[in-house]
Amino acid sequence: MEIISTIQQFCVRRTELSNLGKTLGFVPTMGALHEGHLELMRRAKQENDLLVVSIFVNPIQFNNQEDLKKYPRTLETDMEMLESVNCDLLFFPSVEEMYPEAINDNYDFGKLANVMEGAARPGHFNGVAIVVRKLFEIIEPQKAYFGEKDYQQLAIIQKLVKMIPLSVEIIPCQIVRENDGLAMSSRNMRLSENERFAAPFIFQTLQKAVKLNAVLSPEELKNWVLTKFSTQPEFKIDYVEIAEDQQLQAVTHWNDANGVLIFIAVFLGNVRLIDNMRIF
Numbered sequence: 564m565e566i567i568s569t570i571q572q573f574c575v576r577r578t579e580l581s582n583l584g585k586t587l588g589f590v591p592t593m594g595a596l597h598e599g600h601l602e603l604m605r606r607a608k609q610e611n612d613l614l615v616v617s618i619f620v621n622p623i624q625f626n627n628q629e630d631l632k633k634y635p636r637t638l639e640t641d642m643e644m645l646e647s648v649n650c651d652l653l654f655f656p657s658v659e660e661m662y663p664e665a666i667n668d669n670y671d672f673g674k675l676a677n678v679m680e681g682a683a684r685p686g687h688f689n690g691v692a693i694v695v696r697k698l699f700e701i702i703e704p705q706k707a708y709f710g711e712k713d714y715q716q717l718a719i720i721q722k723l724v725k726m727i728p729l730s731v732e733i734i735p736c737q738i739v740r741e742n743d744g745l746a747m748s749s750r751n752m753r754l755s756e757n758e759r760f761a762a763p764f765i766f767q768t769l770q771k772a773v774k775l776n777a778v779l780s781p782e783e784l785k786n787w788v789l790t791k792f793s794t795q796p797e798f799k800i801d802y803v804e805i806a807e808d809q810q811l812q813a814v815t816h817w818n819d820a821n822g823v824l825i826f827i828a829v830f831l832g833n834v835r836l837i838d839n840m841r842i843f
């Protein structure tokens with residue numbers, strides 16, 4: 564695996580590869596890799612000539628400095644995991660390399676950015692858009708892979724590449740779960756043993772919830788989930804939303820949209836976890 568940490572060096576290498584006609588499949592990450600990332604990478608490796616991964620903990624997408632400080636950094640194991648999927652190129656820039664000066668770009672994603680993660684974490688999606696655009700412009704991949712656990716992020720990035728526009732194809736990938744159903748996330752590493760034991764309750768509740776749309780309205784279903792969590796004192800709900808799958812706006816009737824998902828953000832101790840499941 565080749566490791567490149569400057570933009571200039573990456574651009575030189577990219578030009579060489581593009582002259583050789585190589586296609587690049589890209590998986591952007593903030594490190595703390597897990598099986599969910601590896602699934603994206605295996606797919607990217609399969610569908611392209613070369614797999615490019617970036618590891619960059621993007622400070623401007625954290626609206627909470629404590630969260631940024633606590634974000635797990637596990638470079639040594641990350642490298643081993645990247646080797647295990649035969650990653651070809653790792654782009655591993657410093658903050659100074661990515662942001663030599665302040666960036667004031669302000670993206671308007673409309674109502675898509677005003678709900679759920681956008682409402683709970685002001686500035687988060689703007690920070691994501693800035694870094695993802697910059698990474699796409701440096702790497703120029705043919706395809707980029709994103710997990711559906713961060714469903715709203717995926718929708719924002721799909722909108723970003725249409726808005727700019729950029730020629731990269733965005734490939735959504737299914738949520739990868741632990742055997743007990745917990746959605747894989749770098750944040751899971753921060754759960755205590757007891758919290759980790761309790762965490763599958765999120766998946767179990769969503770799984771039951773998605774079967775109730777025949778008997779409950781969206782509002783009733785949301786309240787059903789809230790009631791379930793109210794019996795579990797270790798969880799503190801940030802939001803539960805039942806929303807359509809395009810602009811992610813809440814639905815009041817099941818026939819408001821052709822595709823509807825349930826979304827949840829919940830604190831377990833001080834670790835914030837998100838998950839979602841399609842209802843139809």
Ligand code: PAF
Pocket residue numbers: 591592593619621624691694695713716
């Ligand atoms: O999903 C993530 O890990 C990050 O938000 C991303 C897409 C790598 C941008 O920093």
